[in-house]
Each structure stands twice: as C-alpha cells, then as structure tokens.
Amino acid sequence: MSDWIGTANHGFATLAMEELRRLFRDIKFVQLRAGEIFRMEVPLSREEIMSGLLEKEPVFLRHIQPIDRTLPIQGNADDLQALSELVRSARMRCEGKTIAVHLRRAENTKFLYSAADTKAVLDAVLTELGGEPEMQSPEMICSIYAGVDDLYVGWGSPKEQLSDWPGGAVRFQREEGQISRAKFKLLEAERAFGLRFETYREALDIGAAPGGWTHLLLERGLRVTSVDPAELHSSLKAYQRLNYLKKNASDVKFPSGTFDLLVCDMSWSPMQMSKLVLEKIDALSKNATAIITVKLMHKKPLQTIRDVIERLESEFILKKAKQLFHNRDEITLYLIKK
Numbered sequence: 468m469s470d471w472i473g474t475a476n477h478g479f480a481t482l483a484m485e486e487l488r489r490l491f492r493d494i495k496f497v498q499l500r501a502g503e504i505f506r507m508e509v510p511l512s513r514e515e516i517m518s519g520l521l522e523k524e525p526v527f528l529r530h531i532q533p534i535d536r537t538l539p540i541q542g543n544a545d546d547l548q549a550l551s552e553l554v555r556s557a558r559m560r561c562e563g564k565t566i567a568v569h570l571r572r573a574e575n576t577k578f579l580y581s582a583a584d585t586k587a588v589l590d591a592v593l594t595e596l597g598g599e600p601e602m603q604s605p606e607m608i609c610s611i612y613a614g615v616d617d618l619y620v621g622w623g624s625p626k627e628q629l630s631d632w633p634g635g636a637v638r639f640q641r642e643e644g645q646i647s648r649a650k651f652k653l654l655e656a657e658r659a660f661g662l663r664f665e666t667y668r669e670a671l672d673i674g675a676a677p678g679g680w681t682h683l684l685l686e687r688g689l690r691v692t693s694v695d696p697a698e699l700h701s702s703l704k705a706y707q708r709l710n711y712l713k714k715n716a717s718d719v720k721f722p723s724g725t726f727d728l729l730v731c732d733m734s735w736s737p738m739q740m741s742k743l744v745l746e747k748i749d750a751l752s753k754n755a756t757a758i759i760t761v762k763l764m765h766k767k768p769l770q771t772i773r774d775v776i777e778r779l780e781s782e783f784i785l786k787k788a789k790q791l792f793h794n795r796d797e798i799t800l801y802l803i804k805k
C-alpha cells in the first residue's frame with residue numbers, strides 16, 4: 468500500500484485521475500484542491516507505482532509526491548519544530564546529496580509558515596545532516612503539502628516527482644519586450660522533453676503569430692520560416708535568419724528535407740491540425756523533431772488525444788505527450804519523423 472499526492476493543471480485533475488485509474492486498479496482518490504490536487508491511495512508499493520508511471524506517464528499528471536510521513540498541524544511554532552525533527556530523522560535520504568525543500572500550502576491550512584520561512588529552517592537542518600540545499604536540479608526533493616489539518620511529507624528525485632518545481636508549477640522570468648506568453652510553452656517543452664534547440668539548424672513554425680516561438684528559435688540561432696496569415700511582431704523583422712510567409716499554411720510548399728525542426732501552435736481543431744502537419748511531412752528531414760500543441764476542444768479529451776496520435780503516428784514516432792504547466796486547454800506532443 469502507498470499514499471501519494473497528485474497534481475494536474477487547474478480543471479484537469481479528473482482526467483489525471485482517469486488515466487491513473489486505467490494504470491492502477493483499486494486506486495482511491497480524495498480531493499485536496501478542487502480540479503487540481505488530490506490524494507491517492509494504491510494497494511501497490513512505491514516501486515511498483517514508480518515503474519508503472521515511468522512506463523506510461525499520464526498526460527495530465529503534472530506532479531506526484533509520495534506521502535512518507537504525516538504530521539498533524541497544531542497551528543503554532545511547534546509545527547516547524549516537529550517538521551525539523553522529522554527531517555532530522557531522515558539522515559539517510561539527505562547525506563551527501565543536493566536537496567531542495569518544496570512547500571505548497573492549501574488555501575485554508577492551519578500551518579502558519581510560508582514556503583520561504585519553512586525552507587530557511589529546513590535548509591539549516593539539511594546542512595547539519597550533511598546535505599547541500601540546492602534549488603536548481605537537486606538530486607532529492609523534500610516535498611511538503613500543508614493541507615488543512617495535516618502536513619504531508621514525501622521524498623523523491625525530480626524524475627520520481629515528474630518535475631523539479633514545487634507541484635510542477637514551472638515559473639519563468641518575464642522578459643522585457645516579450646512578444647507573447649506562448650513563448651513559455653516552447654521554453655517549457657524544451658526543458659520537459661530534454662531538448663536543446665540550439666542543436667537544430669532550420670525550423671518551420673506553423674501558426675507563428677505574434678511570434679513568441681519564432682523569437683525563441685531565432686534567439687537559439689536557428690534559421691526560421693514562420694507561416695501565419697496574421698502579422699508577426701515588428702521586432703522580429705530585424706532578424707536576417709527569419710523567413711516570414713504571411714499565408715495560410717495549406718498554401719505553402721517547401722523542397723523536401725528542408726527542416727529538421729517543426730513547431731506548430733495553431734489553436735485549431737486537432738484533426739485539421741494533424742492533416743495540415745502531415746501535408747508538410749516531405750518538407751522535414753528524416754528524424755526531424757516536431758513540437759505540436761493539441762487543442763482540447765471536445766468533450767472527450769483522452770479520445771481526441773488518442774485519435775490525433777494515431778493519425779500522426781503514420782509518419783512520426785511519439786516520444787511524449789504531456790500537458791505542460793503553461794498549456795491551457797491543450798497538451799503538447801513531442802514527435803520524431805520516421
């Protein structure tokens with residue numbers, strides 16, 4: 468038997484739970500934050516759950532933490548003391564490792580302390596135990612969820628928790644003169660799928676306006692062909708490496724094997740989008756990468772996703788399908804051309 472806290476993007480917890488139910492029989496859920504955070508109890512060991520998740524990672528499960536220990540909240544300074552004692556008793560998990568402390572708070576929790584205050588206190592304990600506090604790329608994360616009456620504490624690597632951000636909530640710094648928030652989606656996809664765009668040569672961006680994705684790829688040094696009947700942001704015109712075609716994507720053609728990267732963020736019907744992407748398949752070189760968002764416009768998102776993937780798999784190998792933190796009513800696909 469093992470206990471966990473799962474997190475999905477707001478409004479998508481039901482889908483995450485549905486995926487988990489298909490993976491693990493006799494799983495039980497209790498909602499912690501409506502549409503987003505839930506507690507789950509499974510009659511399987513921690514290792515069995517981990518290997519099940521690694522084998523078929525649910526699209527809508529953004530983050531998962533085990534519940535290794537539960538502490539009742541008193542609502543006073545004793546809570547921080549008890550939490551410190553709990554961490555102190557976990558020397559084996561910390562010694563010689565880089566560790567991050569992540570705290571999330573339920574809106575009506577009785578726990579008085581902020582994430583920053585808790586982290587400051589626990590970092591001192593971790594250092595005392597021979598661990599090294601580290602926020603970026605830690606080897607181990609101590610995740611704490613402060614529920615209404617209880618603190619749920621769990622340990623795991625970023626890979627085991629599916630993210631190295633608290634609750635999988637990825638935060639990027641807003642830049643001055645940023646063209647669109649959409650840029651964060653591609654930035655997050657790059658990290659989530661372990662890509663390095665600077666290693667690509669020539670990209671095709673379908674549905675490019677106002678140009679957040681195009682901008683990121685230009686910044687990474689690629690040559691970019693951007694297709695959109697709508698206007699690209701004027702600041703992009705300074706880039707010599709940009710070829711902007713102010714057209715509908717169905718009206719453009721390219722020599723075969725031109726692009727080693729296709730990105731597509733059209734916010735369109737998923738079936739129309741896949742048809743259009745498949746029309747462009749010859750323009751991609753063998754093993755080209757594709758990053759594509761799929762709009763979830765229908766009542767049955769899991770079915771829509773299955774249908775789109777099935778269509779695209781005629782020409783691509785699916786590497787991963789994931790709802791990223793920056794995806795709203797959509798998911799992101801990472802594919803490689805066969």
Ligand SMILES: C[S@@+](CC[C@H](N)C(=O)[O-])C[C@H]1O[C@@H](n2cnc3c(N)ncnc32)[C@H](O)[C@@H]1O
Nearest residue numbers: 647649674676677678679680695715716732733
């Ligand atoms: C969500 S926006 C893209 C945002 C963009 N990724 C960014 O970073 O700024 C969707 C775009 O797809 C474009 N689009 C929709 N259908 C298209 C088509 N058939 N051909 C080309 N562009 C299309 C729309 O004009 C719109 O500008």
